[in-house]
Amino acid sequence: MRRTGWIVGAASAVLVAAGGVTFAVAGDDGPGVGAPAASSADAGFARDMAVHHQQAVEMSYVVRDGTDDVEVRRLAYDIAQTQANQRGMLLGWLDLWGLPKVSADPPMTWMGMGSAPSKGDGSLMPGMATTAEMRRLGGLRGRQAEVYYLRLMTEHHRGGVHMAEGCAERCTVGAERRLARGMVESQESEIRLMADMLRERS
Template identity: 55%
Template sequence: MSRPVRPGRPGRPVPRTYWVAGTAVLLALLFAAAATVAAANGGGGSTGSGTPSRTEPRTPGLRSPDAGFARDMAVHHQQAVEMSFIVRDRTQDEAVRTLAYDIANTQANQRGMLLGWLDLWGLPKVVADEPPMSWMGASGGHGGHGAHEAGAGSGALMPGMATREELDRLGAASGRDAEVLFLQLMTDHHKGGVAMAEGCAQQCETPVEKALAQGMVDAQRSELTLMADMLKQRGAAPRG
């Protein structure tokens, strides 16, 4: 049986791992769009007389896991989008450029939804005195590989994020060197993102946000497998 061909790119077979990852990304985007509509409608419906039903979720508080995850993951996603745009201009490799496009497209959309929920809840997008990952409790202080002062959004420590020096290195690299560094940095980034999303899936109370977080976990795990394969094809490996 022939391998599937990516639409718009005739004659270019797509590795099965990439096809699975791309499907996961598409499903995450479709779910996220539905989740936003549900959140905008209150997530619970009404009794028919205009009175909210008893199943309608209450608005999350300022320090809730729901609000904390939305703020932190919005910052985390912002860097993934930045890295994806950087590598797009540093390589002509179709597989890496397509992966970068999918990550940027998915995470930019999800970031918009997270910030939109904060607006719907009447909550700020940045809380000056909020420690990084404080919504995760004791586990929030463990940033993982590459955690640093991000310099974006809240400027807080985030798990898996690249340092400014690493971003500068990515911007200065080209060809295979840029591909390998991007895949390594994004692998670290996804591992941190999965840990954060798992925290929300367990602790958040807003149903659509919990479900979106679980969708992030599933899609990013699939991409982690894909990136490990892509690194192996380039004679490299994840950093740790």
């Protein structure tokens, strides 16, 4: 209970911080004024992480329907709410900057990657589950669903941390860099938590 309580508190803190970040960016002079370029790391991170987060939200709601375990359901809900909030911020920044939400460039081009997905079959970026993996998660129940979700989300978070570290190094908008650093810290903490939860379910 202490662990899940901590996650609820951490998620709340992230949401409060997110609101402050949104206000900071919204206080700029307006669309197109001092905005990053469409090919910039700032825009690339916002676009790619929005897609990355969307899958985490979907995955989390799938497992909430697949298990009655309170600890896993609470973690999944916290991840879904936090990442949905952050996704809205990222898309909102693109609107504020007057930039498109999609790009003809392959994902991760802003990080110098832009190669074909590593796993194929629907995996767009590092850490993202494939179409087959998402389908399998949806068909599992109980302890099997919990373990599979925790494994998939651990990999998802690792990919997200890699992307967020890239933004922390390359992005030029201060608020976005701060959000990226916050993502690294929170997702690394959740990776450690999920490792403990997996050991409990081994």
